[in-house]
Amino acid sequence: MGYVMKQEIKRRPFLKSLIGAGVATSLVHGQEKEEGTGEKDGKRIGWAIVGLSRLSERSIGPALKKTKHSKLTGIVTGTPEKARVWQKKYDVPDSGVYNYDNFDSMIDNPDIDVVYIVLPNSMHKEFTLRAAKAGKHVYVEKPMAITPGDCREMIAACDEAKVKLGVAYRLQFEPHHVEAMRFAREEVFGEVMHIDAGFGFRAGDPKQWRLKKAMGGGAMLDVGVYVIQACRYIYDEEPVSVSAVEVKTDKEKFAEVDETITWMMQFASGRTANLFTSFNMGGNNTMTVYGKKGCYGIKPCFGTGGQMGWTSDKEIPLSFPKTDHFKDQMDLFSEAIIDGKEWRVDGSEGLKDHLVMEAIFKSVVSGKVEMVGKVYA
Amino acid sequence: MGYVMKQEIKRRPFLKSLIGAGVATSLVHGQEKEEGTGEKDGKRIGWAIVGLSRLSERSIGPALKKTKHSKLTGIVTGTPEKARVWQKKYDVPDSGVYNYDNFDSMIDNPDIDVVYIVLPNSMHKEFTLRAAKAGKHVYVEKPMAITPGDCREMIAACDEAKVKLGVAYRLQFEPHHVEAMRFAREEVFGEVMHIDAGFGFRAGDPKQWRLKKAMGGGAMLDVGVYVIQACRYIYDEEPVSVSAVEVKTDKEKFAEVDETITWMMQFASGRTANLFTSFNMGGNNTMTVYGKKGCYGIKPCFGTGGQMGWTSDKEIPLSFPKTDHFKDQMDLFSEAIIDGKEWRVDGSEGLKDHLVMEAIFKSVVSGKVEMVGKVYA
Known part of the structure; x- marks a missing residue:
């Protein structure tokens, strides 16, 4: 046991606080109150999308534009033409454009806080491990991976790198x-x-x-x-x-x-x-x-x-x-990062x-x- | 094989005819047309209820009063006080009152055409066999019995006695x-x-x-x-x-x-x-x-x-x-008897x-x- 313990133990307290919490925006913080440094105002977490699939194109990209605390600062794609279209549409700088080979150099890019993995399921583990190694928080599409063993590796890697790992179970906030x-x-x-x-x-x-x-x-x-x-x-x-x-x-x-x-x-x-x-x-x-x-x-x-x-x-x-499920889940994850709060819908859920x-x-x-x-x- | 064959083979043709049949009253006759002897007008099949349970009291008895082709002509109960109440309410003659011991003497009662078995499930087989032996058509509450073996015995007994066997799947006509x-x-x-x-x-x-x-x-x-x-x-x-x-x-x-x-x-x-x-x-x-x-x-x-x-x-x-499910199923069964038609929801269904x-x-x-x-x- 051990490495998933941290994520496991917070489930019950959270769920108690869920009672009466009502809607999504209260869901991230558990029972704790916002400590109110005011830092969050205007602050936006930088997201890089890995895999410019139809889901990225139709849902995730447009949703990011509607968020309060998130912005698209990176894209990872094997297709340069797609990169150009996205750069134009979302104002992504050249320094934020990666392919699957140079992905790991993202470690040097301070504008990217979170990597959102929107790849075929079989690639979720590899890119989670690489993102964690690059010091980035990871948000991974469902299903988290292919096997429980994959999930355990992904959880361990993110724990070790001290980055958050969120699974895109968007309905948890619907x-x-x-x-x-x-x-x-x-x-x-x-x-x-x-x-x-x-x-x-x-x-x-x-x-x-x-x-x-x-x-x-x-x-x-x-x-x-x-x-x-x-x-x-x-x-x-x-x-x-x-x-x-x-x-x-x-x-x-x-x-x-x-x-x-x-x-x-x-x-x-x-x-x-x-x-x-x-x-x-x-x-x-x-x-x-x-x-x-x-x-x-x-x-x-x-x-x-x-x-x-x-x-x-x-x-x-x-x-x-x-509601826009993608906007809500991404902004809540960004808030959790800004506030340094634990994230409930984490690797243990996957x-x-x-x-x-x-x-x-x-x-x-x-x-x-x-x-x-x-x-x- | 053999003894359920007769009931089995009519299923497919019926179901073809069901297409477009619409509502319950068309359901009994399959593709065949009413042969129109006119005999059915005013004719009522005599039903004996075996077991004056709450279901009999609240649903089956009152439903019989609403039927066009059925009437209550017999009751079977172990409780004489119940018999008196029912006789009064439904105008059942003394000759139509039986208990579980003298049940079999019903063979001599021409006013009873059908026996409706409303007893605890474990008694369905015994009373189906006895009713068939007494030459009565059988209508049995669901579940038909306890085991498939029971059902086979019941089907065989009714086939042998040349009486109809209906299972009270009332929703087939809803x-x-x-x-x-x-x-x-x-x-x-x-x-x-x-x-x-x-x-x-x-x-x-x-x-x-x-x-x-x-x-x-x-x-x-x-x-x-x-x-x-x-x-x-x-x-x-x-x-x-x-x-x-x-x-x-x-x-x-x-x-x-x-x-x-x-x-x-x-x-x-x-x-x-x-x-x-x-x-x-x-x-x-x-x-x-x-x-x-x-x-x-x-x-x-x-x-x-x-x-x-x-x-x-x-x-x-x-x-x-x-609709009154009990009224509909009983009257349709009575009509099938009057018309000499096969009954679709029979022992093979059970x-x-x-x-x-x-x-x-x-x-x-x-x-x-x-x-x-x-x-x-």
């Missing part, structure tokens, strides 16, 4: 999800006992990296991870065992990766969850939480196009305006999800209920 | 469920691929028979069976394997029977279902069907208090007035659900994916 956590903590609908949830979409282009095993493809790692995360933060409890079945209807397109997995999770308290993920079915983008006295849900639940909530009690709404996924993949092969591995292995 | 079947058959929301469903309630009285193993208690047999049924009639396909986990939070109250089971079903076509049943949680009374182009659901889904439907397309409603439940109970113990047994064993 108001419907935050309220859903509060309902569970305060037992607004009684003790929460069961969750039905699923997230899937139809993968189009048969050549995309999401369909390649070596790149870390597959529905579970890509979108199933959201569903696992949601159960864990709604229940504030770790699953002890899982039972999973894989279904493959298109053996050619999904030759290398999982197309559809349905799985159940069991928690020590007796809570259960029935879950689903797919690269070959749209529509299933929902979560319903059943408490002993009523139920509530979010649908659409996991996408970036806006959430819609409902509850079994007309007097208790679950409805908030649409590790815990990967431990669950490891058990799911094991169950798919064994056809048996499999225990979820422990954080302190 | 308009929201009928429409949900049509959506699936016509692929109104694309090919249906996944179902999330659950049905549970909190069992009150710790002394009730539902908590006793010897009486056929437990959540799965009592309410889980609805969820299995629904998946089977939505998909019009039999599950090939299941994976199930039991959760027990109250080991005293649920010492003898299952409290909560979550399970998954896999179908040869690649369809999946994530399901849930519980005697210790209310609220979960829903079904969501995911097609490749959209989704729809019913919530509340399985109770008698009225269904509410929804779809992902505002232009396609899933909404019907509340057997198929029990084969699934057998695999679920096996999986709970083995912790493995279990294959569902075949109808033609």
Whole structure:
């Protein structure tokens, strides 16, 4: 054990403070009050985006422009033409442009505080280790990596380099999800006992990296991870065992990766969850939480196009305006850096999800209920 | 094989005819046209209720009063005071009153055409066999029995006696469920691929028979069976394997029977279902069907208090007035008797659900994916 301890121990106190915290902007600070040096005003943390993918182009770049405490000061790409487009659009100086070879020289660039890794899943570990070595805080897209072992290495590297490691679980800061956590903590609908949830979409282009095993493809790692995360933060409890079945209807397109997995999770308290993920079915983008006295849900639940909530009690709404998930998570991470506060949605969160996924993949092969591995292995 | 063949073969033709059939009253006759002897007008089939339980008292008796082709002509009870109350309320002659000992003398009572068995689950088989021997058609509450073996015996006995055997799956005739079947058959929301469903309630009285193993208690047999049924009639396909986990939070109250089971079903076509049943949680009374182009659901889904439907397309409603499930199923069964037509929701339907439940109970113990047994064993 040891190296994840630091990140682990802060979870419970935080979650107590979550009760009543309400919305996203209060979420980073736990119970502590802002100490108010005033330094934060106007200060902006410099972010470098690694991988100028469609997600970077359509969501992360534009979101950075809306932040208060963040700015784009670096880009890492293997395509010089992309670099030129981004430089122009975001006013990135030549000194902030890197490729995958000279990435490590970022150590000498004081304008870059955080490296946001938006690469195919298989590259998350390598670039996290390199970023930590360059003394940069790391913000890594989900899934954190491919295996729990990767996560442990990434956590250790960031701990050693004394940099923060955040996993881009954007829904942790989305108001419907935050309220859903509060309902569970305060037992607004009684003790929460069961969750039905699923997230899937139809993968189009048969050549995309999401369909390649070596790149870390597959529905579970890509979108199933959201569903696992949601159960864990709604229940504030770790699953002890899982039972999973894989279904493959298109053996050619999904030759290398999982197309559809349905799985159940069991928690020590007796809570259960029935879950689903797919690269070959749209529509299933929902979560319903059943408490002993009523139920509530979010649908659409996991996408970036806006959430819609409902509850079994007309007097208790679950409805908030649409937010920019990327803007919120990045600015909160920047604030945590400025304030020197710990970051809640850290490597231990990624590790815990990967431990669950490891058990799911094991169950798919064994056809048996499999225990979820422990954080302190 | 052999003895269920007759009931089995009519399923597919029926389901073709279901397309476009719309609502319940068309459901009994398959593709055949009413042959129109006119005899049905005013004719009423005589029903005897076996077991004057709360269900009989609150639902079945009052429903019989609303039927067009059925009437209460017999009661079977071990409690003479109950018999007197019922005789008065429903105008049952002395000759129509039986107890569990003289039940078999019903063979001499021409006013009784159908015996409706509303006893604890463990007694369904015995009274089905005795009713068939007395030459009466049998209508049996769900679950049909306790094991697939029971179902096979019951089917064989009714086949041999040349009487009809109906299982009281009332939702087969409920308009929201009928429409949900049509959506699936016509692929109104694309090919249906996944179902999330659950049905549970909190069992009150710790002394009730539902908590006793010897009486056929437990959540799965009592309410889980609805969820299995629904998946089977939505998909019009039999599950090939299941994976199930039991959760027990109250080991005293649920010492003898299952409290909560979550399970998954896999179908040869690649369809999946994530399901849930519980005697210790209310609220979960829903079904969501995911097609490749959209989704729809019913919530509340399985109770008698009225269904509410929804779809992902505002232009396609899933909404019907509340119906009396008991009245509809009984009158349709009476009509099938009058018309000499086969009855679709027959013993083979019960057997198929029990084969699934057998695999679920096996999986709970083995912790493995279990294959569902075949109808033609």
